[in-house]
Amino acid sequence: METKETTDCRFFTAGDVVLCCEPLVWVLDSSAYETRCAYCLQKSQELRTCSGCKLHRYCSVACQSADWKLEHKLECVLLKTATGRDIIAKLANKIKLNVMMDIPGMGRKSAKDLLSMLPVNPAQSEINRTVTPSHGMEELKAIGVPVTELLVYYGLVRYNGVPMHDALCHVTAPFGMALYPQAPLPRMTPVCWDVNVVLNFQGRRLLIHAVEDIPQYTGLEDLRYNDALDPFSQTREERRADFEKRYGYPCACRRCTPEYDAEINPLRCVTPGCMNPIPSDSRAHQPCSECGAINSARLAQFSQFIRQLHPNYSNI
Known part of the structure; x- marks a missing residue:
């Protein structure tokens, strides 16, 4: 297992590889x-x-x-x-x-x-x-x-068990399943949306990337991840239901609290005159539900973020 945890460094910046590890066992999907x-x-x-x-x-x-x-x-x-x-x-x-x-x-x-x-x-x-x-x-x-x-x-x-993907989880369909005993999953904090790391793959090797700065890293329990859901296309209610079904308890991350709703300002459609609000959590890069307009700047920003984590992925 390769990780900065074995060094004196306790500061991760967005894009850092926190650690990578090999599976105990793995199997291809039929x-x-x-x-x-x-x-x-x-x-x-x-x-x-x-x-x-x-x-x-x-x-x-x-x-x-x-x-x-x-x-x-x-x-x-x-x-x-x-x-x-x-x-x-x-x-x-x-x-x-x-x-x-x-x-x-x-x-x-x-x-x-x-x-x-x-x-x-x-x-x-x-x-x-x-x-x-x-x-x-x-x-x-x-x-x-x-x-x-x-x-x-x-x-x-x-x-x-972690579904294996060609690229960043949630972007491609999994082609197999693996169990990573030396991976951090048992010590990390699963959440339905408010992640600070994402799972990525190089073959069967699992990579953990930081997606935001983690300035006060004290251990793997500080890492919040989502390994099996598709939060980019789900509402909060759908994410929470899937999370509870998978883990047996409700998610308590910040973005699942009523207080979070009071913090955010709904995004507006880029079409002049269209006042339809677009939820600013999981669907911030989706087209307007009323007129179908796409916020190209926001989509480009999201695409750049994905490619930083997986340079070979081009289908976005």
Whole structure:
């Protein structure tokens, strides 16, 4: 894990990379199996297929060899089944085999050690009540993992799993899921909108960028993030409902308070004579709902902000 937290610097400016980290386990979405390398996650039209499971595909011999040493030799048999494609199957297999990993800044740790860093899903009791072995867990039971442990793994992935994107979260659709044990997510503060950092990706590597100055940084709990929602296109009510459904409690960030409404001045449409107010929180870059006019200056500012975080993204 690379982070300024290991230095004397306690001041982040907008655009700084606060830290970056690699996943414990990851899995491609079923829609990406035919188009992406299972190791580097890059798109390719000439993917080499694993002769064992017939599922994993690679863009090069080097990627296939690297994945076999790091991951695939543990899971090739599991991946012959539909259940084996799931990230929970990969996690259960790695824990069962007591796989050791070298984690920067943490030394050599087992998968179980890393798993202990993650908080249990607040809705774990509900998962235990509603998820049964009929949810495709028989193959996992066959490798000796108790159902009770599988339910805990399910809760951890559901609570801490991060959708992988080609660019900044919320801008592109996710193509897979990853679990980052050495990432800051368990110690950061999830919010529905009032973020000071965003999640970005380079392949499967997770990057945390500051989007505003953080002058008094004392620890990861000072970082506010949103890893799974789409706040740019949602109303506050929609954001809060999605947040509570995901985390099991309502968001209490500043922009979810009634006091925030009193602080902001509604943006006005740029069309002369159009008095339709445009909410100035999540939809500040959207066209006017009455006449469809777009505030080009505001949209350009938003686009520049996105490109600073992900220079290769051009579809905005």
